[in-house]
Amino acid sequence: MAAPLSTMKFWKPGSEGPGVSEERELTTETTGSPVIYNPHVSLSVEKQRQKLPIFKHRNHILYLVESYQTVVIVGETGCGKSTQIPQYLLEAGWAAEGKVIGVTQPRRVAATSVANRVAEERGALLGHEVGYTIRFDDCSDPRATRIKFLTDGMLVREMMADPLLKKYSVLMLDEAHERTLYTDIAIGLLKKIQKKRRDLRLIVASATLDAKKFQEFFNLNESGDPNKDTCGILTVEGRTFPVDVFYTVSPVPDYVKATVETVLKIHETEDDGDVLAFLTGQEEVEKVVTMLVEQARALSRFGVKKHLRVLPMYASLPYAEQMKIFERVPPTVRKVVVATNIAETSITINGIVFVIDCAFVKLRAYNPRTTIESLVVTPISKASASQRAGRGGRNRSGKCFRLYTEEDFEKLPAATVPEMQRTNLAPVILQLKALGIDNVLRFSFLSPPPAQSMVQALELLYALGGLDQFGRLTDPMGVRMAEFPLSPMFAKMLLESGNFGCSKEIVTIAAMMQIQNVFLVPPNQKKAAAKEHRKFAVAEGDHLTMLNVYEAFIKHQKGSQWCQEHFLNYKGLLRATTVREQLRRLMNKFKVPRTSSEGDPDVILRCIVSGFFANAARMHHSGSYRTLRDDRELYIHPNSVLFGEKPPKWVVFNEVIQTAKYYMRDVTAVESSWLVELAPHFYKQAQHGSLSSSKRAKVI
DNA sequence: GAGCACTGC
CATH class of the missing domain: 3.40.50.300 (P-loop containing nucleotide triphosphate hydrolases)
Known part of the structure; x- marks a missing residue:
């Protein structure tokens, strides 16, 4: 039962590696201005x-x-x-x-x-x-x-x-x-x-x-x-150390398994130096970590002297766990960090010598026709590949093992598609309008986004009342919406909250929705965490649940210990208090009345509808949801408190994300009559009582 | 019972 060590076969092409750039240099006279020394500096x-x-x-x-x-x-x-x-x-x-x-x-x-x-x-x-x-x-x-x-x-x-x-x-x-x-x-x-x-x-x-x-x-x-x-x-020219790049001899059928095998091969055949492996998501990272920990145990039973310390790294990992990757290890131990793309630019780990690159990354894509975002595992670009390789040459010369052939490398695109071309443009358009760019279609974009994304964004902003029929920013609504550091739907909801009589609660909800992973689920304590989290859950859905969490956090003096006991993201909740404060200041500036619903959930839910009416869905007899606008099949995201509960007939949601299915995230139960009442330009009541929608405010 | 790459105002 020895580990399948050297099954991975790599080769090193003739002269790869971070070479000297050949970019044209201007050869002009220099001005020769004097260097001024600061007397305070040694x-x-x-x-x-x-x-x-x-x-x-x-x-x-x-x-x-x-x-x-x-x-x-x-x-x-x-x-x-x-x-x-x-x-x-x-x-x-x-x-x-x-x-x-x-x-x-x-x-x-x-x-x-x-x-x-x-x-x-x-x-x-x-x-x-x-x-x-x-x-x-x-x-x-x-x-x-x-x-x-x-x-x-x-x-x-x-x-x-x-x-x-x-x-x-x-x-x-x-x-x-x-x-x-x-x-x-x-x-x-x-x-x-x-x-x-x-x-x-x-x-x-x-x-x-x-x-x-x-x-x-x-x-x-x-x-x-x-x-x-x-x-x-x-x-x-830069100052980095050379990184030798190796490719597999033939394509790799399963890069998760190949990552494990390559780590073991490095451990067996290479000199000292820590390893960084790139994978696409949390699940893959945890899988590789588990497999490697098992192998490491087997190795130590076989009396291999040098130990492996295997550590996961991804954004939603609790902070204390993340910090472990920066800890120094004794010379008898080799550190292996298994990470998502977070390690490509956002963090730098000292001591990495060996890099393993699976050639893939999870990227956001946007479909302007359906307004649905998706997370897609995509081949990386050549630029990304060399950035990853460079992670091995920060302190001394390194080696990068690419889990793909050189031929496949050549097929990779030169650069990643800019974010501007794969995102929902509503917030961008709103900002540009606020900056006086009247004709956004003619704005000088370095890489122009798809025209349909622009049109979709303009339509949404019009429906929210931020733009008038001529596409001009409305005053005060549009002007104010643009000042909020949030997406336009959130801004609308906040600005309306005074009228609904629940601005205090809505500010909290908006702030909480900006925090990722409020609920922490450590892989080895899933049951205990779920039990604690259920204490905050309410039948209305995620928005009011988040309100509960925040109010409990304040009631318990923002205690970190309290958060730990309830598997809540302490740093995230602290951030929510700061975000909330900033939003509250903006609300004051715009003289939004400070009102409280005093325990009445309906006014809060109606206020949410006033911002998110475009994201509405109804229960379909098939058991899944359908969007009101275009009858697209949707599901409640497994992270929602409504997941696995008795499904409400009508819901609104913050966003849809496509992974295996189309999932609604941050979902709340609503009444269909509210949609008609609060967004009559968007929905109309059909004669037989069911609700239908129209792109341009047609009424039956 | 199935799942969220990563930033930023």
Whole structure:
């Protein structure tokens, strides 16, 4: 019963690996502006800074920023661009006269941690000369902060108050190649701003692949004379260690099993070094962990000296479990982290030498015709594959085992489809309208979304009353909806809650719905967790259940111990209190009356309907649900408190997600008469008493 | 009885 060790066969192609980029470099004279040293900073910090690969491009970068409105910088991993470029700009005087150098990041942690590093390098207290701004946490001083790090979503929000971003002299969009929704929105808006503000400089930090696309997008020169180009490109080499890439000799029938076998093969044949394996979801991760733990036990029985420490990693794993992957292990132990895509960009684990890549990822897709989102296991892109491989070369040279053939690798798409093209656009359109983009169909998108997604978004916003029949933002409804950091349906529900007499409860419900995994289910305590969770459940559905959870949390003084006993997500609930506070402030701003339903559930449910009437379904005699709009088959999601209970006849839901079936998430029972009453433009009562719907408010 | 990749305002 020895483990099936070396069944995996890999080979290494001639010359793979992170090579040197061949991107065109501009060869221009440098300006030679002097390096200004900060007297508060020790010389050793300066020496460290000068050792970074980007340092020798310092003057060239400053020259390019001086000469071009936009500079695309292809900065490879470890070149120091995120921390150094803002400082070079500061030293060269770009923050004079109260101007600010802004640097955006797609993720909150990146914004705060880079800000920290730069403040440290400058010997400054975070929040003064160097600061950051993310949602719920503004660590910057409008008078003192010269370098400001912020999330790209925050930058878009700032445009609502200051459409030309006048306080910034330079903006650097870091990690632009990730093409997150907000990076893409910011990119389109910045192009527009640049036409009005010729003095605003833009630096787009990107990977090699997309540099040309960015350059063409931002080049405002239409003369054909390259001397008049407004956008330049510069490539800066990185500092990473080589990673040898291996492919399987033949296609792998089952990448879960292959992952297990490859880990064992590495353990058996390779030198020291931790392993990181990529899989697509929680279920696969847990399966591989279980199988490996079993094998590890067998190995230790056979007297193999070196032990395996196998750890899962995915977003919904409880926080304490997640932290284990960062713990150091003794030299006699090899750490194996089995992770979802969270390990591709969001977290970095030190000490990883070996990477196993299954070639797949779970991605969100959006169908504008049905307005249904789905999670689909999709082949990764080449860019993703090299990002995964690079996770093995952070501290020393590494090896990446790809569980697919080189031939299949060649067939992968170059880059992942940008989020803008696979999402529900209603929130995006609402924001653009609020920013004064009247004709969103003609907005300069870096990658235009499908026209049908736009049309669907406009229809929904019209039905919610956020846009008028001409597609113009309504005032006050549309204007106010756009200010909420939530999807338009939630915003509508909140703004109506004063009229329904339940704004206190609705704010709580909206806040709770922003938290993922309120109920924790540890794999080994499923029964106990379900028993605790049932205590909060009510027959009306998930919305009121969440209200119960939140009110109990407050009643028990926001206790972490109490949360643990009831298998509730403590950090999530704390976050709900902050989200709630922010929403409450917005409600005050718009003078939504503070009212309470005083225990009457119906007013709350009716208020939910006023925002979510478009997401309604009725019980079908087949036993499944059908959407009211287009008679599509739906099921209650197994995580809903209504799952397995006596099904209500009519429900509304927050969203539908397609995995194995079409599942409604966050479901609440309603009365059909409420739908007709609260959304008469959307539904009408047919003569025989049943409810039907119409796309354009027709009445029978 | 069957299941949620990951961010962000």
